[in-house]
Amino acid sequence: MKDDLQLSSEILELLLRSPWRFVCNANRTDQQNFFIFLRFTVLLAYSVYVAWLSDPEVVMLSRLSRCSKTASLTVRQIKAVNLIATQPLSTANGDHQQSSSSSSNIFPATIVFGSVAALLYVLNREDGRFKKSALREFIDAETASLKKKLANKNLPEHVPYVLIGGGTAAYYAALTIRAYKPDSEVLIIASEGETPYNKPPLSKELWLYGNDKTFRTLEYIGVTGKKRDIRYESDGFYLNPGALKEFKHGAVAIIRNTTATDIDPVKKQVTLDTGKKVSYDKLLIATGGKPKIPYPFYIPHMRNKVLTYHNVSDFQRLHYIAHNSKSILIFGNGPVASELAFSLESKFGREKLQIVHAFSEDYPMQHSLPPSVGEQVETALKGAGVVVASKHKPLFIDKLPSGQVEVIFENDGKKKRVIVDHIVVADGITPSVKLAESAGLEIDDTIGGIAADSKLKTSNPDIFVAGDVAAYVDPIQGRVRVEQWENAQITGRLAGQNMTGNFKDFHHPSSFNSLFGHYIHLNGVGRLDSSLETVAVFAPVDKDDPDSAKGVVFYVQDRKVLGVLLVNVFGLGIELSRKIIADQKEIADFVQLAKLFDIYQPPTPEESEAATDTDRQENPEKSRPQEVVPTAESPADSQAKATTTA
Numbered sequence: 001m002k003d004d005l006q007l008s009s010e011i012l013e014l015l016l017r018s019p020w021r022f023v024c025n026a027n028r029t030d031q032q033n034f035f036i037f038l039r040f041t042v043l044l045a046y047s048v049y050v051a052w053l054s055d056p057e058v059v060m061l062s063r064l065s066r067c068s069k070t071a072s073l074t075v076r077q078i079k080a081v082n083l084i085a086t087q088p089l090s091t092a093n094g095d096h097q098q099s100s101s102s103s104s105n106i107f108p109a110t111i112v113f114g115s116v117a118a119l120l121y122v123l124n125r126e127d128g129r130f131k132k133s134a135l136r137e138f139i140d141a142e143t144a145s146l147k148k149k150l151a152n153k154n155l156p157e158h159v160p161y162v163l164i165g166g167g168t169a170a171y172y173a174a175l176t177i178r179a180y181k182p183d184s185e186v187l188i189i190a191s192e193g194e195t196p197y198n199k200p201p202l203s204k205e206l207w208l209y210g211n212d213k214t215f216r217t218l219e220y221i222g223v224t225g226k227k228r229d230i231r232y233e234s235d236g237f238y239l240n241p242g243a244l245k246e247f248k249h250g251a252v253a254i255i256r257n258t259t260a261t262d263i264d265p266v267k268k269q270v271t272l273d274t275g276k277k278v279s280y281d282k283l284l285i286a287t288g289g290k291p292k293i294p295y296p297f298y299i300p301h302m303r304n305k306v307l308t309y310h311n312v313s314d315f316q317r318l319h320y321i322a323h324n325s326k327s328i329l330i331f332g333n334g335p336v337a338s339e340l341a342f343s344l345e346s347k348f349g350r351e352k353l354q355i356v357h358a359f360s361e362d363y364p365m366q367h368s369l370p371p372s373v374g375e376q377v378e379t380a381l382k383g384a385g386v387v388v389a390s391k392h393k394p395l396f397i398d399k400l401p402s403g404q405v406e407v408i409f410e411n412d413g414k415k416k417r418v419i420v421d422h423i424v425v426a427d428g429i430t431p432s433v434k435l436a437e438s439a440g441l442e443i444d445d446t447i448g449g450i451a452a453d454s455k456l457k458t459s460n461p462d463i464f465v466a467g468d469v470a471a472y473v474d475p476i477q478g479r480v481r482v483e484q485w486e487n488a489q490i491t492g493r494l495a496g497q498n499m500t501g502n503f504k505d506f507h508h509p510s511s512f513n514s515l516f517g518h519y520i521h522l523n524g525v526g527r528l529d530s531s532l533e534t535v536a537v538f539a540p541v542d543k544d545d546p547d548s549a550k551g552v553v554f555y556v557q558d559r560k561v562l563g564v565l566l567v568n569v570f571g572l573g574i575e576l577s578r579k580i581i582a583d584q585k586e587i588a589d590f591v592q593l594a595k596l597f598d599i600y601q602p603p604t605p606e607e608s609e610a611a612t613d614t615d616r617q618e619n620p621e622k623s624r625p626q627e628v629v630p631t632a633e634s635p636a637d638s639q640a641k642a643t644t645t646a
C-alpha cells in the first residue's frame, strides 16, 4: 500500500511535469506553447474525469494508457493513479452507475480544467517571462524528487570512483579520471538539480548578455557572438547511475538532488540522504561551501526577503525578484557582491531598479584590492548607477507593513536607515566540511577546509579533495584554500589524476578575473590578500579615455612576490605573473618589474606629474600599500629595460 502511494506521487509529478515542459519549450512560439499546454490539459482533464466516474479497473487504465504515451508511465504507476482516483469513490456499484452519465459531464469538466489551466498560464507570465511562481517551484520540486527516486532506485552498490559535489571541481576530476583510465566508472553525487556548471556568469554574463529566457535556458551570448550555456555538458553526457554497469567502457553517471550524508572510511562507503549506500575505491570530496549569512540577516521569518547568492536557483529567484522590485540591497564585500550590484544596475537602470551596495569596509573588495584599485571599482559601480554605501555596519533588520524591509546601519557613529524591497547577501562562503569531519578526516582550523597534502590527498589515502573546500599544500605559500573558479578546475584535474594513481604535486597557482563592464577588468594570480604589502604600478591615465587606467599590483612579502593583480592588462600577463611568483626572487625595483607587463602608454610629463600628485593625495599613507606611478617612458624604453630585469 505504501509503495502504491509512493507511486501515486510519482505519477502526479509526471503529469504535472509534462505540461510544464511543453510550455517552457524555448523552440516554440508562446502561442504554440500555449495551445499545446491547453490540449494536454484538456486530454488530462478528460481522462481523469471519465475515469473518476467510471469503472476504475477498465476505463482508468485505458484512458491513462493514452496519456502514458506522452508521460511514459508504467502500468504499475497507472494503477497507482487509479488507486488515488478511486479512493473517495469506494462504493464500486455507485461508480458503475455513474459511468453511463459520464460522457455528458465531460464538456463542463474540460472547460473548467482548461480555464484553470489558462488562468494559471496567464498568471505565471509577466512581461513575456515566466514568474518563478509558487506553482513552478512546486512543479520543480516534484520533478526533482521524481528524478531523485528514479536515480536512486537503480544505484549500483559499488562504483570505483565516487565524487561528492556536482560543481566545477567534481566535473574536471571526472574528465581527468576518464582521460587517465578510459574504461573507468565514475559517479557524481550532486545535491543540486543541475548538472555541473560554471558559476562565474551567475554574477556577470547571465545578467549582462542574457535574454528574457536566460533564467530558464541558462544561456547568454559570449564575446564571440555565439550562444553559451553555463552547463559544461548537455544532460546526455551523463548516464543514469542504473545504466553505469551496462557500459563496457565505463562512463560518468550523475545522481542529482541527492546529498551525501555520511562517509564510512573503513567500509569505504558513502550514504546518501535517500538511505542508499554506494561503496568506492577512491573518493573525492568537492563539496564547495555554503554562503555565509552575517548578523543580522539571518532571521527565519525574513527568509523570503533575504536571499543568499550562490547557485543557479538563487539566480532564478533573484531574476524573478529583480523583475518585480524597485529596490534591492546587496550586502557583502567580495567580488560576487560588487559584480552582482554592477550587473543588476547595468541591466535594469536605476529608474526601474535601485541597487544599494552596502558593506562594512572602506571600499569595495577591500580584502583583496589595494585602495587605489578599490576606488576604481567604486567609480565603476557609481557610473552604473549603484548607490555605494561603504562603512555601513548592519545592526538590525525588520519587515515593514508595506512588505518592504528596513535595515538599520551604523555609519561613522551614526544610525542610517535603508528601506528596500529585498536583500541579497553575498558575503563569502564557509567551506562544507561536515562530511569530512564526521568521517574523521583532518580539518584545517586556521584557514578552514579539509586538510590535504600537495597531492590533494586527505588524511585518508583513498579520499581526495578539490575546489573551494580543499586546504592543500602550495609549494610557495604552504597550506592554502582558494575560492576561485580556476582553482576548482586545476585542483579538480589534479585530484582526478592522483586518484588514478598517476601522482603529481600541486604547482600551478590559479588565476581569477572580475569584470565591471568596460570600466575595469581585473585579473589576478596567487595570493591577493590586501593585508600583505602591496606595490601598485600604474601608467598615467590617458585624459581622453579615463577608463583606460592600466596597472599591476604586486602582493609582496620580504620583497618576494606572492600575488599579482592586473588591472586592464591583457595578453600574456597571467603566465608572466605565474613565472614571477614561481621564481620567488627578491625584487629590488618593482617599477622595472612592472615594465614586463603591457601597461605603458607614452604620456606627457605634465600628465605624469599630475597623476603622481593625485595618487599621493589619495594615498597619504605610503607604507602600505605603496603606490608607484612611473615617469614617462616610451614603450620601447620600457621593453628594453624589462628584458634586462627578466
Ligand SMILES: Cc1cc2nc3c(=O)[nH]c(=O)nc-3n(C[C@H](O)[C@H](O)[C@H](O)COP(=O)(O)OP(=O)(O)OC[C@H]3O[C@@H](n4cnc5c(N)ncnc54)[C@H](O)[C@@H]3O)c2cc1C
Binding pocket: 164, 165, 166, 167, 168, 169, 170, 189, 190, 191, 192, 198, 199, 200, 201, 202, 203, 258, 259, 260, 261, 286, 287, 288, 289, 309, 310, 311, 336, 432, 435, 466, 467, 468, 469, 482, 483, 484, 485, 486, 488, 511, 512, 513, 514
Ligand atoms: C555567483 C558567483 C560568481 C563567481 N565568480 C567567480 C569569478 O568571476 N572568478 C572566479 O575565479 N571565481 C568565481 N566564483 C567562485 C567559483 O565559482 C568557485 O570557486 C567554484 O565554483 C568552486 O567550485 P567547487 O566545485 O569547489 O564548488 P561548487 O561549485 O560550489 O560546487 C560544489 C557542489 O557540491 C554540492 N554539495 C555540497 N555538499 C554536498 C553533499 N554532501 N552531497 C552532494 N553534493 C554536495 C553543492 O551543492 C555544489 O553544487 C564565483 C562564485 C559564485 C557563487
